[in-house]
Amino acid sequence: MIEGLEIKKLDVHEDERGSLFEILRSDEPMFMKFGQVYISKGKPGWVKGWHYHKKQWDHFCVIKGRARIVLFDNRHDSKTFGEIGEYEVGGNNLMVLKIPPFVxxxxxxxxxxxxxxxNVPDQVYNRENPDEYRIPLNDPSIPYERWKTRKGW
Incomplete structure (x- = not known):
């Protein structure tokens, strides 16, 4: 597993009325600080990525549908430098992935x-100076070729 990545499986509480699951609590070790909350909607056949942040920690949770979240450790000083992490999440496999900066x-x-x-990042998005650095999907420095499509960024 990529150094610094944290994964929390979510407990779903269900009855005849529906279900409930807690994503992130301020009293648990995974929580750092609140920046903002947003939802990124993905379309079938498209990829959103690659990108990384220099300061921001992300807390990803797929709340509708299913997705493959892929991580690449780009940190030269990390024990897991160059490793890929791949997670199929959502549906019956609910979890939160806490993603470190530079991953x-x-x-x-x-x-x-x-x-x-x-996503519940620990930073507020700054439109004038965004902490977001994009990399093309086919960048040869990332050893990952399993995207089912080449559509996306």
Whole structure:
């Protein structure tokens, strides 16, 4: 597993009325600080990624549909430098992935329906100076060729 990555499997509480699952709590070790909350909607057949942040930690959770989240450790000083992490999440496999800064990441919607990825980053997005650095999907420095499509960024 990529150094610094944290994964939390989510408990789903279900009854005849529906279900409930907690994503992130301020009293658990995974929580750092609140920046903002947003949802990134993915379309089947498209990839959103590669990109990384220099300061920001992300907390990813697929709350609708299913997605493949792929991580690449781009940190030269990391014990897991050059490693790939791949996680199929959503549906019956609910979890939160806490992604460290400088770890390159992207996601691909799986199946025939849109997927919704909820993120709780520890930083507020700065439109004038965004902490977001994009890398092309086919960049040869990232040893990953399993995206089912080449559509995306």
């Amino acid at each position: 390159v990441h992207g996601f691909e919607c799986l199946g025939e329906e849109d997927c919704w990825l909820l």
